[in-house]
Amino acid sequence: MSTTQAVQKALGPFPKLPSPSVIKEFKDWVAETGQPDKWKWHDHSTPPKDHDYDELVKFEIPDKKRADVGLACCPICSPNKGKYFKGVLAWFPAEGVIRAIGHECAEKHFGTLRFNRARAIRKHRQRVDAARDFLFNHLPTISALRQKVETHVSTSEDIDRIRHVIRGTVTKAACLKLAKLGQRGPLLLQESTEIEVTDHNGISRTEVTSQVVGSVNVDGLGFLSRQFLTAAQARNTAQALMLVRALNEDEALTFICDTLSNDDHLFQADKLARAAVDEADKLWDTIAEAKAFLHPDNLMKLTEWSNDFRSGSPFLFEFRREHPARFGVRKRGKGIAKTRYIPIPQKLRSQ
Structure with a gap:
């Protein structure tokens, strides 16, 4: 041998x-x-x-x-x-x-030295594999994603405008209060009852108790409490996508295997691509939230709930199905508040 x-x-x-x-x-x-x-x-x-x-x-x-x-x-x-x-x-x-x-x-x-070395090698290899897989799957989509974001800049501006008009009509505090009520789950209807009670000293007093008599599930109330501008989010997303090379599958494979053969360069490219894709995902979530809020069924629920005296809503909605391209809001109070009607752009209407 x-x-x-x-x-x-x-x-x-x-x-x-x-x-x-x-x-x-x-x-x-x-x-x-x-x-x-x-x-x-x-x-x-x-x-x-x-x-x-x-x-x-x-x-x-x-x-x-x-x-x-x-x-x-x-x-x-x-x-x-x-x-x-x-x-x-x-x-x-x-x-x-x-x-x-x-x-x-x-x-x-x-021994600890060999054990730690083997573990570090595995983790590094897994990181390299994950970066390559992510880049190969996403680099060919960057061009289309960039175009999609650019077409949604005007939609993002419309979302900001609607939120701004609502807050200017009923106050930002009222919007935040309603959004907070929605965070707890369904919006509730509660009836209050006054009862007379006597304490151990024989002194009578009136106590008010409340009982839940109904509830309604609504969507998208986080739209009212957003602290950032959606249009700025869209522009930031577009800028992040501009930092990433848009390639087809063959170009991506060559780019990853040859140009990014250095692991540090690979990780930098992976970080940029992930940041851009994450920003796009956040933008879609924000737009989806606004569309859910503006859905006719959702606006109808908010109208019925907020105009019920048992809701305790901080402000009132007005929506009619025969006028699906607009909705109204107005302050709650003893006097007759003027309703502000807000148009719903076509791109934000549910088909």
């Missing part, structure tokens, strides 16, 4: 880092059988204490399998007896083998 053949034999089946498909095969095996120590590529021999190793993936035996298969054997400390439910799949480059080991066994066997 040649020296090369002897080395290849000594290295075992994995002289190089196992591919993601091998790791997936192991994870699928554990999910299906609950027996990591019975996997075909698991090496049962005890690893040398002075060998470095890489953590490939953390795993655990599924709860539903534990009663049937019991604890898995660990090649480090318990090769013939069940030892663990949670473990780590580890690659040993000097031997070219893979072992499933218990999660508490490695540090004592290999």
Whole structure:
């Protein structure tokens, strides 16, 4: 046997880092059988204490399998007896083998230095994989996302205008109060009752008790309490997207593998892309919240609830289905307050 053949034999089946498909095969095996120590590529021999190793993936035996298969054997400390439910799949480059080991066994066997090194390598590799996956999935969407944001700038300005008019009519404090009532759950209808009670000194007094007699679920009240301008949010989102290169799938793959071969550059690109996508998601949430608030059914509920004397609403709504392009608000008070009618732009109306 040649020296090369002897080395290849000594290295075992994995002289190089196992591919993601091998790791997936192991994870699928554990999910299906609950027996990591019975996997075909698991090496049962005890690893040398002075060998470095890489953590490939953390795993655990599924709860539903534990009663049937019991604890898995660990090649480090318990090769013939069940030892663990949670473990780590580890690659040993000097031997070219893979072992499933218990999660508490490695540090004592290999020492803290090797244990921490293996864990740090796994976490770094996972971060690299996550960054590459995110960029590959999102870089081809950036161009369309940027165009979509730009078309919603005027919609965002309309949302700010409607909120501004409401607050200018019934006060910001009243808007915040109503939004706070909505945070607690359904908007309530309560009836108050006065009862006479006598204390232990024989002194009578009147107490007021309230009882919930109805409730209504409404949407989008957070729209009233937003502290930032939606239009500014849209512009910030567009600016964040401008910092990210818009590429098709082939260009993205080349960009990630070649231009971003340095991990620091990869992480910087990932950070920029995630920030841009997150900003876009927040913008869509804000617009969706405003649309939910302005939905005809929602405005109808707010009209009926706020005009019921049992609601205690800080201000009143007015909406009629025969006029779906507008709604009104007015202050609550003893005098006759003037209703301010606010137009609902077409882009904010529910179809």
